Amino acid sequence: MRAVWRAARAAVRRRRLQTVVIALVTLTSTAAMVVALGLVDAASAPFDKAFDRQRGPHVVAAFDPDKASDEQLERTARQPGVEAAAGPFAQATVELPDDAMNFGLGSQITVVGRPGPSGPVDRVDLWAGRWATGPGEVVLNRQSDWTADDLGKKLQVPSGPDLTVVGFAFDLSRTADAWVAPEQAAALHPTVTQMLFRFTKESQAPDASSEDRLRAELATLTEGLPAGALTASRTYLTLKQQVSSSARAFTPYLMAFGVLGIAVAVLIVANVVSGAVISGFRHIGILKALGFTPGQVVAVYLTMISVPAVLGCALGTVVGNLLARPFFEFVFTGPDAGVFHGSVSVAAWVNAVTLLGVPAVCVLAALAPAVRAHRLPAARAISAGSAPRAGRALHLQRRLAGSRLPRSVSLGVGLPFARPGRSALTLAAVVLGVTTVTFATGLATTMTMLGNAGRDAYQVTVYASSFKHGKEVKPQHGDRELESLLRSLPGAREVTARADDDIRMAGSAQDVMLEGRRGDRLTLGNVLTQGRWMHRAGEVVAGSAFLRQNGLRVGDRIRLEKGDRGEDVVVVGEFMESNARLLVTDWPTVTALSPNEKPIAYHVKLRDGADPAAYARAAKAADSGISPTPTGSNSLTQTIVGSATVLTLMLTVVASLGVFNTVVLNTRDRRRDLGMLKSIGMTPRQVTVMTVTSMAVLGALGSLLGVPLGVAGYEVVVPRMAGAVDLALPPYMTDVWRAPALAGVASAGLAIAVLGALVPARRAARLTIAQVLHNE
C-alpha cells in the first residue's frame, strides 16, 4: 500500500499541470453543478418551498370577538386534523389619512397584534430591524427587495397612537399589512380575532377539491362555536395561484439551464479523468515492469486522480454555494417571485448529490481506462502511442497532408482524429456550450423584445394625481385641458389618455379591468397576437390570459356590466398580456358604462431625440398636481437576461476548461512529435496555429451540432414559459433566428475552442526541444 501511495505521489508531482487541471475542472464543474441543481430544485416548486419554510397557514380565519372568546378559539387549535395553529391575534382595520405618508400601504390597512415573528404557524421573515415589542412600535409587511430606509419613521394613525416603524418583515401569506405588540393592538380598536391554521397532511390532497376540503376542515373546526362567529376565511390556494405565476414562467427556462449545466459538468469531469489515465499508459507499463501488480496499478491511478478530484469537488461545492446565494437572490426575489430574504439557498440534497456524485463520476471515468491498463501487458503499455492506428484516420491524414492548407493547419485538423475518444468527449462539451449560448441568446432576444413591447408607444406616463408632503394634490387643469397642455409641451408628439375602469363580465365572478383609450394612439401594434385593434365603440381587445382563463376566443360576444348599466361588446383581437383581468377598448365604450370616468393617466410619445426627463420636468412645472414618470426598465426581462448571461458565461468557461484540458493532454502525449516538429523548423507560431486549429475543428463541429440543439431547446422552452403565464407571443418575438444572430452563436463554438486552446497552445509553442528530446 505504501508503494502505491508513493508511486501515486510521484505521479502527481510529475504531472503538476494535469493535477491542477483536474482540480480546477472538478472545482468549476462542481460549482456549476451546485448552481444548476440548486436552480432545478428551487425552480421546481418555489411557492411550496417558501410556504413550507414559513410554515404558512393553510387557512387564515377571522372571528368575531363578541361571539367567540379567545378561550373558545384556542380550543379549535386542538381539534383533530389541525397540525398547528397560531392565534388568537387581535386584528384591527386602520384607516390611514389620505394625505399622510403611508409607506405605500394604501389607505386602509390590517394591523395584527402578534408577540413575535416566529411560532408554530406563519414564521414571517423579519429582514430588517426588530419585532414590535412595546407601545408605539410597528413592523410593516414588505418584500425584502424593497429598501428598509423607512425604519424609524412614524406611521400616523388618526384613530389611535402614532406608530414608529421598528422593523420590516415579509409574510408570504399576507396575513397582515403591519404587526404590533399584542398589548398595543387593543389601542387600535380591534374588530376581529385572527386564527392561522395548518392542517395535517391527509387533509391537503392537492387535487381540484382541496379548496373545498380546506373549507370543510375549517367548518368542522368551528362547529362548536356560536353561529356567525367565523366572519371570513381565506385558503392558501388563492395565494399560491397569484404568487407563483411569475415563478412558473421561470421554471422551464431554469430547468433547461440546470440540465445543460449538469451535462456539461459530468462530461468534462469524465473527459479530464479518463484522459489522465490514458495518457499515463506508458507510466503504467513502467510500474508493471517494476513489479506492481495490476491491482496496485489501478490503485495508483485511482489515487492519483482522486486526490485532486476530491479536493476540487469539496472546494467547488463551497464556491457553488457562495455563488448560488447572490445569484438566486437576484433571480428569485423579484416582485411577486414569491420568495423572500434569506430563504434562497442551496438545498442540502444538492450538496450531498454533488459531494458524492462528482467523485463518483471521477472514479467511474477513471475506472474504465484503469481497468484497461490493468489488463495491458507491460510491453504494450510502454510502447503505447506507437501502435498503428485505424485505417480511416490514416486515410484522412494522407488527404490532409496532400491538401492545399498550410501544413500547420492541416496537421492541426488531423490531430483530433488521433484520439477519437478524447475528441468526442471534448466535442460533446463544446456542443453543450454552444447549445447553451444559442438557447440563451434566443431567450434573451425574445425577453428583450417582450420587455420592450409597447414601450416605444410612449416614453412618459403622466398620472393625473400627485402627492406633496404626503398629501394628495389634484391637477389644476381639467381632463381635456390637461390633455391639450401635455400635447403643447415641447417634445410631445402623441398624447393618449387612459382610464382604468373596474367592471364585471356577465356570467363571471371575477372583476374585469376595462382600459379605455382616447387620443392619438388607441392601439399598440407590436403586442397584437390575433385579430385587430378596435375600430368603433362596442369592440374590445382582450389580453391572452383573459381569453384563456375565461375560455373565450376572438370573435366572441360578451356583456360588460357596471352598476345598473350593461353593454354588449365583441372581442375583435387578442394582445400579449398575462394579466387575466385586462380588456382594452376605446373611450366611448368606457363612458357608456361609466359616464363620469376620468383618465387616470396620459401616455406621451415624444419626438425622436426628445429627453423624457426634460419633458417630465416641464410637465410637472406646468401643473404640480400631476406625476409625470418616464418609463422605467423592465425587471423581469432584466432578471432573465441577467441570469441567462451568468449561466451562459459559467458553462462557457467550463466548456473552455474542457478544451484546455484536452490540449494539455494532447500536448503531453505528443511532446515527442512536437519536439521533432520544432527540430525540423516549425516556428512557435506554427505550433500555436496547429494546436489551436486542432481545437477549432472541434469548435466548428460543436457549432454545427450545438446551434440546432440550442434552437430546438428554445422552441421547446419559450412557448412553455409563455404558456405557463397564459401569454401569447406575437410571431415576431419568437422569430429570433436571423442570419446575424445565427452567425453570432455559431462562432460560440470557435470562441470556446480558441479560448480553451490558446494558453496551452502557447505553452506548447514555448516547449524547449532539447528538454523534451532529452526526457523521451
Next chain:
Amino acid sequence: MRKEYGETTALDGVSLEIRAGDAVAVMGPSGCGKSTLLNMIAGLDRPTGGSVVVHGENVGELSEKGLALYRRRRIGMIFQFFNLIDDLSALDNVALAAQLTGTPARQARRRALELFDELGIADRRNAYPAVLSGGERQRVAVARALMNRPALLLADEPTGALDSRSGEQVMDLLLDLNQIGQTLILVTHDEHLARRCASRLVEIADGRVTGEHTLEPSA
C-alpha cells in the same frame, strides 16, 4: 561554449571549428555532453556561455522564430530513436519538412520521393512508421533531415538503436552524403563507424574536448 543545466555542467568550455564539407565524429563516455553539443549547434537550446556561429550567424542570439527558421534552412537532424510521426506515412513524414516552409504538398512529395529513391526506400514510401524496420525508419529520418538541403547534417547516435547490419547501411548512406559535399557531425559510440565515415574525430569527456584527430578514410 558552455552549457549548464542548473547544477550540472554539461559543456565546460568547448571550442570547435568545422568547415563546410567536413565529416566530424564526436565520441566520448555517456553523459559527457555530446548530445548537448549537438543540440547547441542545431539551435535546439541556447548555450549559457560562448557562442555558436554558423555561416556568420550567431545562433544563440536568434529569436525563437529565428531559431526555427535557422533549423529549417540550415540544419538536418537525425536522432537515435527516429522521432517519426506515427500517423503519417513515411512519405508524408518526409514531405512535412518542406511543407512547413510553405512548399505545396505536390512539390514536397515529389522531392521526398526523389530522396526515397536515392536512399533506396522508394518501395516503403506509403508504409507507416510502426511497420517499418529500424533501419528503414532511420533512412526515412535521414530523408527528412535532407529535405530542405541543410548546410549541416547532425546525427545523434543514428545507429544506436539499430542492429549492426542496418547500422552499416545507415553509415554508408551518411558517408555517401559526405562524399557529395554534405557537412556532417556525428555522435557515436562506435569507433569503427566513426573511422569509416568521418574525416575528423573529436573526443569529449566531462564537457571538455580532450582530443582531436584527423582520420584517413578507411575505405
